Amino acid sequence: MNAEKWREIKTLGEFNEIRSRGSGYVVITDKADESTVHATSCGQLTEARFADKVIRNESKFGGFFWTDDLDFAMYKWDAYKCGNCLR
Numbered sequence: 001m002n003a004e005k006w007r008e009i010k011t012l013g014e015f016n017e018i019r020s021r022g023s024g025y026v027v028i029t030d031k032a033d034e035s036t037v038h039a040t041s042c043g044q045l046t047e048a049r050f051a052d053k054v055i056r057n058e059s060k061f062g063g064f065f066w067t068d069d070l071d072f073a074m075y076k077w078d079a080y081k082c083g084n085c086l087r
């Protein structure tokens with residue numbers, strides 16, 4: 001049993017592993033905009049977006065996080081549900 005509640009996604013390898021595993025949620029935070037929570041299958045979770053935000057900008061303007069709990073994600077990051085993948 002994995003007790004881990006959430007973690008920051010720091011590498012493209014981790015990001016792809018989370019998407020292929022398909023469980024839990026991915027939160028994208030943004031200092032200038034709203035944070036959003038996505039299903040791991042959401043089409044908005046692209047390598048290009050991850051690479052731009054986390055690798056090129058070094059997460060200075062926001063980052064990517066994984067959690068298994070939707071309510072927790074919305075509370076912790078004050079995140080909105082993605083209108084594309086979560087309704």
Ligand SMILES: [Zn+2]
Pocket residue numbers: 037038039042043044082083084085086
């Ligand atoms: Zn989404």
